Amino acid sequence: MPRPDPRVRRHLAAAAAAGTVLLVASGCGFLSGEGGGGTVDTSDLDCSPYEQWADTGGTVDVYASIRDMEGDLLEESWAEFAACTGITVQYEGSGEFEAQLPIRLDGGNAPDLAFIPQPGLLQRAAADGHAVPVSDGVRENVEAGWSEDWQGYATVDGDLYGSPLGANMKSMVWYSPTYFADNGHEIPQTWDEMLELSDTIAESGTKPWCVGFESGDATGWPGTDWIENALLRTSGTDAYHEWIAHDIPFDAPEVEEAFDLADGIIRNEDYVNGTFGGVDSIAVTSFQEAGLPLLDGGCAMYLMGSFYGAQFEDDVEVGEDGDVYGFVLPPMEAGTEVPIMGGGEFVVAFDDRPEVVAMHEYLSSGDFANSRASLGSWVSAHQDLDPANLADPTDQFTAEVLNDPDTVFHFDASDAMPSSVGTNVFWTGIIDWITGSSTGDVLETVESAWP
Template identity: 80%
Template sequence: MGRTNGRTPTRPAMVAAASGLALLASGCGYLSGEGGSSGGGTDAADVDCSPYEQWEDIGGTVDIYSSIRDEEAERMDRSWADFAACTGITIEHEGSGEFEAQLPIRLDGGNAPDLALIPQPGLLQRVVEDGHALPVSDGVRENVEAGWGEDWQGYASVDGELYGSPYGANMKSMVWYSPTYFSDNGYEVPTTWDEMVELSDTIAADGTKPWCVGFESGDATGWPGTDWIENALLRTSGTDVYHDWISHDVAFDSPEVEEAFDLVDGIVRNEDYVNGTFGGTDSIAVTSFQEAGLPLLDGGCAMYLMGSFYGAQFEEDVEIAEDGDVYGFVLPPLEEGGEVPVMGGGEFAVPFADRPEVVAVHEYLSTAMYADSRASEGAWVSAHQDLDPANLADPTDQFAAEVLNNPDTVFHFDGSDAMPSSIGTDVFWGGMVDWVTGSSTGEVLEGIESAW
């Protein structure tokens, strides 16, 4: 995850599940443009420093590198300002639109940040195997083991050793739509995949392209297509095959993966269904994911598959609500009453230095205290089990945290992000561009498989 591009004012994003419940996750967005910030601007005399006594008078400077920029970076900067003031630690944050490509270059060149917020377990594994990342401190390990479930701990571990602490979280199994448009035209939210296809046929017959799709994202172009495939594979083959596919125990050109591509093909490469106001299927590769969903507001298309963070792309006067301008439903299962998989992502704070001030900042970022502070700034959710819902800025954010922390929720990490980065965020992203611009499914699958 972590492909971020210039964002408009942030708004919480809400998802309505097929059961009628709402699912929301806000957090990491995929935005572009560079950005930097520094903590420490708050005067300690104006802050209650008692919560930070264990780190008092440490001082020093800690630089953090991430893909987070603009409004989201400003919120993050405010979230650690009191900590910085009370500890005397200056936190310098740099956000980059080329984070995934630049982090390995910086590491290989001896220009490592103190901490990086890495949105892909596959990239995390790479920087560990290349000998750059350090295991977390004992304090961070204790915080992670107490605050997150085994699934989240596993995403930040390599060969049983913990190398990072979970940061934000988001959900990517949602379809954005306009409740007003649906109501005006007598459309209902589908509860199965077949109902969604039938609805698409109806909307197309009524003269509107039912889907908007955009794969363009700068150096990360193609990643929105991987979300389609990952969600489809979870629905056609289930959890075990999904995880075996990520670990390459199921080949990329297996019948199971081909079935998922075929399911998506019926929507994404269907000229009757796409691509909103942007053109036909040939427009998908050059339509930015940020712009792709905006025609929902004026009836230019009816549905858009995109993560919960997409709420940030709408202007402040756009109402995100069940009866508002835009809303969302969870991408439905194949069968009525079937399990509705939840797929998403998040970032992990990974250390590359072990100076006292770096350890202190990392320890703080791994606490429920920090999660509460960041959540209070809005448009962000953590899977931390002790996150206080009262600190979330919006009731829908509160529900998202409840879902993420529900022990019955099986959270599936974004497959392309969990794979080795040379596959998941390289040839898989590129393969989706080839596929949507005309290459056959077989050619694309064989090409990705050969890269393993």
Template identity: 75%
Template sequence: MLLPDRKARRRHLAVAATAGSVLLTISGCGFLSGEGGGGGTPDASDVDCAPFEQWSDVEEGTVDVYSSIRDEEAERMDRSWADFEACTGIDIKHEGSGEFEAQLPIRLEGGNAPDLALIPQPGLLERVVEDGHALPVADGVRANVEEGWGEDWRGYATFDGELYGSPYGANMKSMVWYSPTFFEENGYEVPETWDDMLALSDEIADSGTKPWCVGFESGDATGWPGTDWIENALLRTSGTDAYNDWISHDIPFDDPKVADAFELADGVVRNPDYVNGDFGGVDSIAVTSFQEAGLPLLDGGCGLYMMGSFYSAQFGEDVVVAEDGDVYGFVLPPLEAGAEVPVMGGGEFAVPFADRPEVVAVHEYLSTPEYANSRASEGAWVSANRNMDTSVIEDPAAQFAAEVLLAPDTVFHFDASDSMPSSVGTEAFWSGMVDWVTGTSTDDVLESIESSWP
């Protein structure tokens, strides 16, 4: 039975998400974010400036930061560096854009480069390096990155032996959201294998509820949530080596291993018995925004929604995100019990395009565990910096993501579409997923994406 207050809450959130979608688009690896400031900079007399002493001799100035981060996420980010601004006198001006991936290359070619950009795709990062726009990081940043991140993360921003960016946020995109309340009311259990998950889906479907909600719409980035399905599926069907070979094009996009991943995802995403919550049939996936798609979890409109750990920012303050709350998540299960559980995700890299002292100072600060602690304490965010203090994380979903991402035995796989050349990963692959979910055959989609490889 649907509780009236939960119905009303969902209606409120859905209206907010719909209104936000007019102004908001999200990148494939990015997450819900915002443009503009979040409450102003505190007075230095009210701040303990000892942590910022190393930058005390840097002259005041303005540093422009450009990213895909907007709305509430951007307000949290603005608050996270407010003490640094107050103590150093450096003014950080952040601009978030829903068209970041398309606009950054245009700005760079037009001589309108930001001082720093938070780039969510290694493929785009490689492009701006190859085009001669990005600068190698300063020595202090390099030292912080070597201290805070493993070889896997450093490698995504290293080209010809030079480091061109520092990891910023991180997110886990192998996560299935569900409602513990809904599960308890119906006697459902979190699945341990893929077959368990399909059996659970059948049970929910038999009860009269569509088990899955899915949304691929994301403005100019529409289609990226579909790539997450394929990437997670391929890791489970063929493993890490095939995944890396796929990214590097050592196996073609239309390889049988990739086709197997599409077939596994097809059993959920294009199954009319499973989707799409109360949004409609399979075709509705292409026009359902990923921001709005998971909200039916709150009133039993669907039972499961695969989306990154950052999705907790979509729920209102009255929604309890907890293992025994309104919503929570589990890691997308492996094919077999006891098998290694692949973890796929994304994040951003702070990349410099100027080397003025104030820019270097900001970049150095963003690469410290102290900054990671500050940003994480604002909520709905984690870092893969192994020296961050995870006790400052209050959001249970972020705590869960941090636990998985920072576990010593976790092998992190960066989002494949974000790691491929942009003409493939963030163009042909994104649009191909829209074609696929609206009825184009898997073979035709794979052939089309393969033909886009430069």
């Protein structure tokens, strides 16, 4: 099924065509309400879902790492809320979010709300006194909408500092069903079968894997996903959580074993790197571009989060019989537990003005989850998310995996570690590793940086 055009403004199209709603473009996206630079006539909108925040007004600055088309979809998802409440939402998506947010906080230039994808960074913002605990309304929404595990990621010293937003699966291997079918390949059910498949593809003259670790100031994070998935498969859940908590050191044998497992694929010159070059090219290949050679046979597989579907053009068919789709990274042995690693964002407030509280309450509601989901390329773990709103096959696949009662879900380890390690020296260490540093040297460097 072709992906729906995400640039269509579904909710406000009819009203806008009639001239009853004016959305004013800014440098950061769309502003709604009087503060957006134009008048808004909400007579043709159903504002009843937003009645509790009626006439709030004011301006809310939102800062996140979500940008480009995904940022546009976010702004579309809250456009009705903004129009009906008179709140101007000024959104900024940045590729340097992880590096710049701490600088802004320490410099007294905090946004009103930030969408933080790392519990470690959230905990730092709370411990440093920058973040404010959630309002009673947000707390009620979170307790009703998410499991205790999700709540725990945003809790610091007994206080809730954030509400979950989106969710993703990062144990997903993208592939081309057409390429697999044309060459008689089957989806591997074990790690060894995946290696055998990689050997077969390599012998045919195609590099079986595409890999890209470049991501601006966040360069390196895709590499940590490889290590985390490997550790879950070699040592299991207990060791994974002990590693996050530093109950075992970063350079423990279990972690070295995970690096060695990943090494067999992503530092294997026979396997990588699609059309981009050899192993060294991984460090400078952007994760956004890395998976695109799947479409023309430039590579056969690409480990990347479920959110990657947004990188494909609208005429690319995503599905089991389409141009691209995904399978779950297999376990070491058939019939064993398949660990799922993933992540998401948490909405964190740095001010408690009424308009900020109102916006946070809406973002923590089931209404927002369904509004955003209906636009495609997004999944939430909110218990009120209606599966009927997930038209995109990737979203359906992700939701099916995440909601499977047999799924054992693990939050991204580097995001859950202290930010000085998980989203700093671990990221830089993985780049050192992929460009030639020994596993032992990298593990020792990261371990020595643990606070």
